[in-house]
Amino acid sequence: MKHHLKHLSGLTAVTALLPLLLGVHLLRHRVDRTRRAVREGDRGAISIELALAIIALVAVAGGVVLALTTLADNVTAKIPADK
Secondary structure, eight states: OHHHHHHHHHHHHHHHHHHHHHHHHHHHHHHHHHHHHHHHTOHHHHHHHHHHHHHHHHHHHHHHHHHHHHHHHHHHHHSOOOO
8 A cells, every 4th residue: 555655646746747847848948049049149039038938937936836835735724723
């Protein structure tokens, strides 16, 4: 039984990290495009790509904060109050 719970908790952790993984790949893609624009001398694209990368990073960070807040609220609700 413990083996099954350990396996299930591992799957839950991986599933919870999928949005973060998506954000990391999106950020890497944007950084690569920005580096390519620098090499080619396209300065306007650099500004746009950096702005999009920052927006993506803030969105991922917001998602992580939201997930942690939701998790904390769920755990807090399950803990019985001391009287």
